[in-house]
Amino acid sequence: MKRAALTFALILSLFLIIASVGASEIMGNDYPNGLDDAYQSTDDPIVAAGEDELDNPAVIPGEDQLDDEGSDGDIDTDSSFDSSESTGSCCSSESTDSTDSTDSTDSTDSTDSEGSADCCCSCSSDDDSSFVFTYSATSGTADSDDSLVSPGKTQPTKFLSSNPSSKLVPYRFTYAKDISSVYGKKVNFYVKVLNKQGKGINHVLVTFKASNKVYLAFTNKNGIARITLNYYAGNYTIRYYAGEISGKKKYTVRNYYKITNYKWNSGANVLKNKRIRDNVPNSALVRKMIKLAKSGTPVIEFKGGPGKVVFITAGCHGNEIPSQVAAMKLIKYLQNHPIKGTVYVMPFMNPKGTAANVRDYKGYHLNKNANKKGSISYKTVKLITKFKCNAYGDFHATKPGGKPGKDAVMGTYKPTKKSAAMAKYISKNAKVKCVIYKKAGTEYPGALEDEVNIKGIPAVTCEVISPHGKIKKGSTAKALLMMKTLLKYNEVI
Numbered sequence: 001m002k003r004a005a006l007t008f009a010l011i012l013s014l015f016l017i018i019a020s021v022g023a024s025e026i027m028g029n030d031y032p033n034g035l036d037d038a039y040q041s042t043d044d045p046i047v048a049a050g051e052d053e054l055d056n057p058a059v060i061p062g063e064d065q066l067d068d069e070g071s072d073g074d075i076d077t078d079s080s081f082d083s084s085e086s087t088g089s090c091c092s093s094e095s096t097d098s099t100d101s102t103d104s105t106d107s108t109d110s111t112d113s114e115g116s117a118d119c120c121c122s123c124s125s126d127d128d129s130s131f132v133f134t135y136s137a138t139s140g141t142a143d144s145d146d147s148l149v150s151p152g153k154t155q156p157t158k159f160l161s162s163n164p165s166s167k168l169v170p171y172r173f174t175y176a177k178d179i180s181s182v183y184g185k186k187v188n189f190y191v192k193v194l195n196k197q198g199k200g201i202n203h204v205l206v207t208f209k210a211s212n213k214v215y216l217a218f219t220n221k222n223g224i225a226r227i228t229l230n231y232y233a234g235n236y237t238i239r240y241y242a243g244e245i246s247g248k249k250k251y252t253v254r255n256y257y258k259i260t261n262y263k264w265n266s267g268a269n270v271l272k273n274k275r276i277r278d279n280v281p282n283s284a285l286v287r288k289m290i291k292l293a294k295s296g297t298p299v300i301e302f303k304g305g306p307g308k309v310v311f312i313t314a315g316c317h318g319n320e321i322p323s324q325v326a327a328m329k330l331i332k333y334l335q336n337h338p339i340k341g342t343v344y345v346m347p348f349m350n351p352k353g354t355a356a357n358v359r360d361y362k363g364y365h366l367n368k369n370a371n372k373k374g375s376i377s378y379k380t381v382k383l384i385t386k387f388k389c390n391a392y393g394d395f396h397a398t399k400p401g402g403k404p405g406k407d408a409v410m411g412t413y414k415p416t417k418k419s420a421a422m423a424k425y426i427s428k429n430a431k432v433k434c435v436i437y438k439k440a441g442t443e444y445p446g447a448l449e450d451e452v453n454i455k456g457i458p459a460v461t462c463e464v465i466s467p468h469g470k471i472k473k474g475s476t477a478k479a480l481l482m483m484k485t486l487l488k489y490n491e492v493i
């Protein structure tokens, strides 16, 4: 009895040493049927979540959108999926893209994203001659690291055969590819171990390392070993070893995104505004937002992992162009740069005003009635509180001779002291004037910033100097710099 317990403890501690961090689990082999056949028959086989283009990333299902609260109007949700993100040849991932949906029903809670990953497991091979021995990582630190320990000690002794021509000695890796995915979506990474004769070797222990995490997997009868990864947005290096051979590939995780269009009777074609039309960045995602703005106020959410939630708006005043162009550029930036946390961008709060190149919405000054139920700015404040944002920035342009009449950031001390701290940080780092008011709601009652501060969420208003209806040289870049500085303060970028 005692001896058995001792043996068990010994095995357990060995197991923990191998896994080194986190919980371990042993999984049955679940390679798709015919994996090797697929490999041999095509140059572009099974490898998961491959070279999907950035403009149309797959999206994981998000939280439910706003409840339909009557006065808030209708909502369109655009959770797009990239069917090319299929994780295995045995799977057909379902596309639930609803990009162009113009009806007023909520759409696409796209839970099929995970399904496509799990699908491969459900059609697993009956080949039980090998198994995966791993621990799962749901996170990683975006960094390649060179401080990895040699996995030599974990190799089965048969690799160390004195006969280099042995059919059991790993001679080279094949099959491995750079992989990419979207935050929240699993992706498989495969390698194939060949002997000198070019044949896959069964039951070879392959050690994988990514972001200081270690994964062990045995090859199956076809010589293929697989691990499944699910990291935060970032750029990683996967290294892999078997016996004397090694290799490395890239693993890229992009931000998840989701677009929701709020039908607030605000929609119009913003491209009617020449200054907007001439400054649309080259991004399919931005074009999608512009298209949606025809029928509402679109908001895009980017998420790269845990962290703070920041909301950015532009276009409250339709004829303040630089901040709206900067918001479009920010969308393009966030599409291609991994973030920590979540960013919501509303580039055109008032598409009708933007299209007509006028300040107000149907004669209403939106930045004076964010405290009036039913107004677009009121609804925007509601979204910011609903999403439990940690910070908010409202971006404008101020005409020469206006108020404040220069590049500036504004905040308040009360009731959210952090609003002032955020304003000071942006002022210092984006080199703009800092104006801090004592108490939110006194200087500019009904302003978006004030109303959000009153709700206890730190908020700032950012202004760049530019004539209304036009773009002063350098003003767009300054607005974009202030947006990024707001994100930096909140450690999102």
Ligand SMILES: [Zn+2]
Pocket (backbone or CB within 6 Å): 316, 317, 320, 396, 397
């Ligand atoms: Zn304004």
